[in-house]
Amino acid sequence: PEPPEGGWGWVVMLAAMWCNGAVFGIQNSCGVLFVSMLQLFGSSEDKQLVFKTAWVSSLSMGMVFFCSPIVSIFTDLFGCRKVAVIGAAVGLVGLFSSSFVSTIEPLYFTYGILFACGCSFAYQPSLVILGHYFKKRLGLVNGIVTAGSSLFTVSLPFLLRLLIDAVGLCDTLKVLCILMFVLFLAGFTYKPLVPNAKDKEGGKKGKSKFPPAKKICNFSVFKVLSYRIWAFGIPAALFGYFVPYVHLVS
Template identity: 70%
Template sequence: MTEGNNMTDGDAAGKGGGAVGVPAVDREPEEDKKENGETKVTVPQQAAAPGAEEVEFVHPEGGWGWVVMLAAMWCNGAVFGIQNAFGILFLSLLREFGSENDDDLRFKTAWVGSLSMGMIFFCSPIVSVFTDIFGCRITAVSGAAVGLVGLLASSFVTSLGPMYFTYGIVFACGCSFAYQPSLVILGHYFKKRLGLVNGIVTAGSSIFTITLPFALSGLLERVGLHNTMRVLCILMFVLMLAGLTYRPLLPVRSTNTQTGRKFPPMSKVFNLNIWKSLGYRIWAFGIPAALYGYFVPYVHLASFFVFC
């Protein structure tokens, strides 16, 4: 009887494909490695449903995407319209804090607009990380709120020094966080029409750049510099509402790790392997070099007309 029972147990263990005394939970990852030929241990039937990774995302190419396009168009117009119209505010700042003929004041005042434009692009790597972690909607709405606070605070400034912080840093950083998600979210809704949609969104900056100086000139004559900045806050408030339309569609992988951390590891945030591509390195260093050349004619033409 004893030998019969032992043989029966041995046969049952042999048919199960594992050693006697090894729990079934410990054997399942081992079986997965043998069947799939992988070296990584996987947990069966817990990570995702069968066939979930085989589903291909289809861009809607319209629908709610047109609303998102108009919201992104407003974002480009509000951000770069205000930045490009700083020349109108520049003259008012000179009259407010001194004289138009003061060369030292002109230099210091010009730094307000230069710092603001530079911070929009300087924050780009940080904004990209925040967009990947928190999504386009949260990043855009939070950025518009920060920009609104910075522009509103600038309307109460009585000296040039604090405006470096309120307008040059706070307002500009908020614009940067609101601007980049407006371009990323377009890829959630469009693929075939992405080039056309990007062109329409970018045209928003040109429309605002053309029309906003006329509006600012009238406002500055009627209500003054500080109230004009408060009126511009309306553009930033609408930008907050526009950011709420950025409903994500692309599937997002969970950022929760096995250790319970909410944020992904640094190797996922900063992908250094992409720098091994020669084409990417040429593109990454070529775009900043092109932007340097892009602004050179403006500087030389401005100097030419000043000395003439």
């Protein structure tokens, strides 16, 4: 079916905008959280602790994008709504669990893996669902959605600094859980207009069935030169993308 170019799509756009803002607003504020973790768990003079603390944010950032191929497959199989809602729930659990740790090591799992993987599973469907509702206006809508990350990235560090000074890091993480809870609710707005791959295959066979593996992992796109340049160029650019977010703090 042709995308409706509006209607409920505007609600979906706002939900996707919140997703971009919540996920990357928190991730891009890693410098503020990094300093607070050092103060909470030791001292910035402890070089070993600095190294161990830096791994928390690095692992979190890396996992958001590392999970992307897996999330894309799950989105194709089960649809945007299910993947986004479950992802936001996992991220919420990870972030909430992070607020109770007393040493740096558990954060590798709660914040670096659980929270980050949840963010990844919530983030990817927010991009896919836009194509269900928009075609002619997709460029404009994508621009508005990605602007959400800019708005949150600019404003959230100031809020985090105030919260950390007032209530401490652990309670600040609990406050950030509100963003993830709203993200969890936002995922329910992703009403699918296009059947997922599992439903398509089930419709053909008369029952629910997973599609063949070659349909899930289609590597033929790598035969296109322009795609290969894009696919390998973006990861290369991201090597230095997050460096300022950490080092500008010091």
